[in-house]
Amino acid sequence: MILTVRNGGTIQRFCTAASISLLEKPVEKIVRISNQGAARHLFDQMPHRDIVSWTAIINGYVTAANSFEALNLFSALLFDPAVSPDTSVLSVALKACGQSSNIGYGESLHAYAFKTSLLTSVFVGTNLLNMYMRTGKIDKGCRIFTEMQFRNTVTWTAIVSGMVEAGRHKEGLTYFSEMSRSKGLSDDFAFATALKACARLRQVKYGKEIHTHVIVRGSDASLCVVNSLINMYTECGEMHDGVHLFESMSERDVFSWTTLIDAYSQMGQEEKAVATFLKIEIFRRTSQWTYFCLGDSLSVSNSMMKMYSTCGKLDSASVLFQGMRRRDIITWSTIIGGYSQAGLGEEVFMCFSWMRQAGPKPTDPALASLLSVSGTMAVLEQGRQVHALALYLGLEQNSTIRSALINMYSKCGSIEEASKIFEETDTDDIVSLTAMINGYAEHGNTKEAIDLFEKSLKVGLRPDTVTFISVLTACSHSGQLDLGFRYFNLMQDEYNIRPVKEHYGCMVDLLCRAGRLSDAEKMINEMPWKKDDVVWTTLLNACKAKGDTERGRRAAERILELDPTSETAFVTLANIYSSTGKLEEAAHVRKAMKSKGVIKVPGWSSIKIMDRASTFVSGSQSHSQSEDIYSILDLVVSGAEVHRFDCRIKGAFGFYSYS
Structure with missing residues (x-):
């Protein structure tokens, strides 16, 4: 039956247990078993629909990630005279x-909620806050939070996670601190999100304080929290604490293993990453493996795919993907991301095409992978098409997409478009800033790269590991040795960032460009990482x-110890000997190269014209139009020779005019 309650001047109606069991059970039961088609058919056949039935069917579409149909149904609900939307729907x-x-529909719902007084509900307010955060309208989300009369744990967690996901980690931690002062509000997800912010900011001291709070509250038994703690310690360079925490876990899931493998990979310790991966084979025969390796668990399968990709086992990731009976957007994004990291551009676009046919709406990780591959392959037109898709989906203000766009345009040679995207951002985030600095550095605009970095420090943005790689690259390209060492020391002393091998690589390059080869060799030998x-x-x-x-001989020997068939080492060493007149030594190197079957790979280039890519290999005439191409080249070269001779004659007799 319907129970009517007067609350001040507002009349509210509630369904009692009896009416709920009769009205919502048919639709919601089918929705719960993931048969959305059957649920919709039953819903359409119902002669009378109450608000519970509407809520059940709309929620079913949201759960199935079909938000388009969910909003279509909500629009239909507004025209149903028999029911009125409540806080739940x-x-x-x-x-x-x-x-x-x-965002357009969301703002309309905001106005509707305000007009109908439903905005006073903590559930509506929290979901409105979440909506603004997810669509990149961070300031509007903060305003909603400030204006809310009542807040619960979910509300606080929403504002904390929203700020952290937007890259505003300091503000996220500020909200978390305020949340922590309210007794009984902190939950496991809030702890995990705050620890993620600490990891991004390299705030290991604050992370340890949260760890203490976690132990006092008893959340140290939560796998979600412990995994976040491991991630925080390892990203802050406290690898020992992270490994110790991992080894002390009574039970582990795939996320635990993936976190540790990711940490080893990011720190350049690939051997330990693979060794950790191989340990999983041992756990297959223990009860612990049964806990998380469930074939029907979609989230576990997704994590397994990520772990395979991280360890370079892309074939295993692909086999797992092909064998999955169910796939969600995370599944597709993971396999696309794996192919992208491996530089397999064709597979990336093929998987993306399959994903579109399968139905899931692209999200920022999938689009970011496509943009990354477009930049790597330098296919500007395809990159622009992905950009257009991001605009259509309303993802252009997403920090991941922004940085991927800047990176793509930079690598495709369009630094102006990259700069335009960066300048149009609502707020500077460290990821987009790093992409722009790197773009300037790659294009030789070192002054702009260094100026942007200095500006970021003044406004309080905290650079991360990748940011320092980009600015050190800029210093290397411009030959600013002293400035490079200042940033290298600043990274360690001021920001507590432990240099990884990429930082050392930049410094070695900087020393080499400055002609200080002895110091460069010394730095390589003193690197804490494997050379x-x-x-x-x-x-x-x-x-x-x-x-x-x-010194060149010693460097070549070190390279050949790592890769006995290195073409670069053999060819470069032979050229060094030849250029210094040591022809006998050069011949000896070439003989050793031949005996090992090492062949110099010819240079090649490619060009795309009218959607057709043509590849040209040095010394080869295998292209179908090679005869025509070489004829044109002969004409160009002969024309250039005539012009050069004409210039010499005019120059000799002073015929040039400089007015």
Whole structure:
């Protein structure tokens, strides 16, 4: 039956248990077993629908990530004279707006909630706050939070996670601190989000304070919180504490293993990452594995795919993906991201095409992967198409998409478009800033890169590991040795960021460009990381340029120890010997190269014309139009020779006019 209650001047109606069981059970029962089609058919056949039935069917579409149909149904509800929207169905509609980044519809619902006094509900207010946060309208979300008369744990968690996801980590921690002072409000998800902010800010001291609070509250048994603690410690460079916490866990899930593997990979310790991955094989035979390796668990399968991709086991990730009976947007984003990291551009676009056919609406991780591949392949037109899709989906203000767009345009040679996107951002975030600094550095605009970095420090943005790699690259390209060392020391002393091998690589390159080869070699030998062929190749090329035969020989030997078939080491060392007149030594190197079956890979380039890519290999005439191409080249070269001769004659007789 319907129970009517007067609350001040407002009359509210509630369904009692008896009416709920009769009215909502058919639809909601089918929705719960994920048969949305059957639920919709039953809903359409109902002669009378109450608000509970409307809420159940709309919520079913939101759960299935079909926000478009959910909002269509809510619009139909507004024209049903028999029912009026309540706080529950309005909250679900706001969730659909956030899910689809439909800010226009969401703002309309905001106005409706205000007009009908439903905005006073803590549930409506919280979902409205969430909607604004998810659509990038952070300031509006903060205003909603400030104006709310009542707040619960979910409300506080929404504002904390919204600020952190927007890259405003300091403000997120400020809200968390205020939340912590309210007794009984903090929950596991809020703890995990705050620890994520600490990791991004490298605030290990504050992270340890939260760890203490977690232990006092008894949340240290939560896998979600412990995984976040491990991530916080490892990202802050406290690898020992992170590993100790991991080893002390009584039970672990895939996320625990993935967190540790990610940490080893990011710190350049690939061998430990693979060793950790191989340990999982041991746990397959224990009860712990049964806890989290459930074939029907979608989230577990997604995490397993990420773990395979992180460890370079893309074939295993692909097999797992092909065998999955159910896939969600995270599944698709994970496999697309894995192919993107491996540089497999064709597979990325193919998977994306399959995803569109399967139905899931693209989210920022999937689009970011497409933009990354577009930049790597330097296919500007495809990158622009992905940009257009991001605009259509309302994701252009998402920090991940913004930084990916800046990176894509920079790598495709359009630094002006990259700069325009950066300048149009509502708020500067460290990820977009880093992408812009890196773009300027790659294009040789070192002054703009360094000026932007200095400006970011003045406004209080905290640079991260990648930001310092970008600015050190800028210093290297401009030969600013002293400034590079100042930033290198600032990173460690001021921001407590432990240098990784990429930072050392930038410093080695900086020293080599300055001609200080002895200092560069010393820095390589003193690196706390395992030396790879990249830093030794940098030194080897510098030795070639400076004619340092002996140091070049040592660098080549180190490279060949790591890769006995390195074409670069053999060719460069032979060239060093030849350029310094040591022809016998050069011949000996070429003989050793031949005996090991090492072949110099010819240079190649490609060009895309009218949606057709053509590849040209040095010394090859395999292209179908090679005869025509070489004929045109002969004409161009002969024309250039005539012009050069004509210029010399005119120059000799003073025929040039400089007016």
